[in-house]
Amino acid sequence: TQLLEQSPQFLSIQEGENLTVYCNSSSVFSSLQWYRQEPGEGPVLLVTVVTGGEVKKLKRLTFQFGDARKDSSLHITAAQTGDTGLYLCAGGVGNQFYFGTGTSLTVIP
């Protein structure tokens, strides 16, 4: 059973389009992170959200933490080919961290 469900699993879009990736759970998290992973490498942290309802912006990326701290979304504006990769959400429960199954994004030039 996956604690964190991500959707969609795969996404292929044209350069310049907008997209949203979702991360949902029935559990409450003390914090939630988003990572990006490229083939053959380890995940790289993009952002941490801590407060329910929190919105963080990182250039063209906007991250939102749900009010109840059970879900999060990642919105990319005007996608670029450099955004291609696997996007993973992760949440902490006690001393352990749980990862979503990931969203594989391909941006076509």
Added chain:
Amino acid sequence: NAGVTQTPKFQVLKTGQSMTLQCAQDMNHEYMSWYRQDPGMGLRLIHYSVGAGITDQGEVPNGYNVSRSTTEDFPLRLLSAAPSQTSVYFCASTLRWRYGEQYFGPGTRLTVT
């Protein structure tokens, strides 16, 4: 500052063999962890440590052992390799474990035949 390093990068084992995956970090992080990544499964926590001398099991600990004698090193031992342990293994460390800001190593791709 090398961050998190892992060795080897690739390994092939026969069923029943044992081996140790090495992980080291030079950031003085207290919290370290091992994950495995399988297609369609995301990353799953194997073992973690909140400080030297303290380890605990994660989501999928069976078949693996860990120890943490120093802050810097956190090796993962496969006791008797099985084909089901074919995976990519990542080590991670974090300074602020309550916020999960983990730094990952480059991974070890393990194949068990």
